[in-house]
Amino acid sequence: MRALLHDLPANLRQGAKVALAAVLAYAAAAGAGLLYPYIAVVSAVIVIQTYVADTVQMALYRVSGTVIGCLISVATLALAPPGPLGAALGLFVAIFLCAFLISYTSHFRMAAITVAIVYLAGLHEASRYAFALERTLEIVIGVFCALAVSVAVFPERAVQGLHKALAGFFAEAADSLEGLLHLFLDLQRPAPPGLLAALDRRHAACRELLAKAIRREAWFFSANKERVVREALAASRIHEAQHGIAHALAAPCGEGVRFILEPELRELGRELAAALRARAGAAGTAGEGGQEPRPDGLRAALERCDARLAELRALNTTKRLELGKIAQFYAAFQALHGMAEVLLGRDAGRPNG
Numbered sequence: 001m002r003a004l005l006h007d008l009p010a011n012l013r014q015g016a017k018v019a020l021a022a023v024l025a026y027a028a029a030a031g032a033g034l035l036y037p038y039i040a041v042v043s044a045v046i047v048i049q050t051y052v053a054d055t056v057q058m059a060l061y062r063v064s065g066t067v068i069g070c071l072i073s074v075a076t077l078a079l080a081p082p083g084p085l086g087a088a089l090g091l092f093v094a095i096f097l098c099a100f101l102i103s104y105t106s107h108f109r110m111a112a113i114t115v116a117i118v119y120l121a122g123l124h125e126a127s128r129y130a131f132a133l134e135r136t137l138e139i140v141i142g143v144f145c146a147l148a149v150s151v152a153v154f155p156e157r158a159v160q161g162l163h164k165a166l167a168g169f170f171a172e173a174a175d176s177l178e179g180l181l182h183l184f185l186d187l188q189r190p191a192p193p194g195l196l197a198a199l200d201r202r203h204a205a206c207r208e209l210l211a212k213a214i215r216r217e218a219w220f221f222s223a224n225k226e227r228v229v230r231e232a233l234a235a236s237r238i239h240e241a242q243h244g245i246a247h248a249l250a251a252p253c254g255e256g257v258r259f260i261l262e263p264e265l266r267e268l269g270r271e272l273a274a275a276l277r278a279r280a281g282a283a284g285t286a287g288e289g290g291q292e293p294r295p296d297g298l299r300a301a302l303e304r305c306d307a308r309l310a311e312l313r314a315l316n317t318t319k320r321l322e323l324g325k326i327a328q329f330y331a332a333f334q335a336l337h338g339m340a341e342v343l344l345g346r347d348a349g350r351p352n353g
Helices: 002-006 010-031 037-047 052-079 084-101 107-122 128-152 158-185 197-216 225-250 262-284 296-314 323-343
Strands: none
Touching: 010 037, 010 128, 037 052, 037 128, 052 084, 052 107, 052 128, 052 158, 052 197, 084 107, 107 128, 158 197, 158 225, 158 262, 158 323, 197 225, 225 262, 225 323, 262 296, 262 323, 296 323
């Protein structure tokens, strides 16, 4: 039954979690005898997010902002002049203060929401301070209900999202590499605008999810923590290397040429793309115990490429090329070599070409 529920689409699971948090918050606030349990419901709906890491962050913002907003509301209720004009002036000052301080910390955004609830609701109450504290309690109840549901019911962890994002990145990197290598070997044509845009978006998503997992989900990490971080670092190096090829192609280096090393480079490109797709499959199954691929074909292709280049250099074949073309070749070759080193688990900073 549990496995069946986990197979439901993510949006259905998230909808069920939000609804459950709302019902739980309403029941808790109503059971505590509080006057406005709907405020707890609103807080639960605001706080609960897709990933546990985001829910934890939103809960911290909401609780801290609620405390700040409650204090501002109580002070404003005490100091605002009586009458409608005084109430409007107090609201203006309280919201202005919160909005002004948002530039220093986002906690004041939640404080402004609390002020709007607590201050306005308490204007016509005889026991203003007790009323403000009760509204704050309703908000806190909603926050903790959202946090409990997010952690206990189908917890969607940022590290799980990172595995999927890495799988998508490596698959996209394989496609973009094939396009870049074709342009490089086909008379060094410049890369069209936007060729690496999808790769950039996937890389940014990986970095964002890694930051969330490390900062707010460290308690979820198990034995695969080092592997997750290592895969994310590998993605960053591959991303940088592909931009290195694109930059090399963008450099004006005269007319395009055909390289004697083209067969070895094409073989290296095929093995790189295959290794990246294997890496994508491994990243996608990391949560189920998937193992890192062993790119033996890539190792052999890299060795053949290095050996052929050393042979050509010994024969002074590179003297036929202009200096700019030689620089362009080695910039692209270094990027390809660096990607191979990363996928082979070596130091990617020292290509020997």
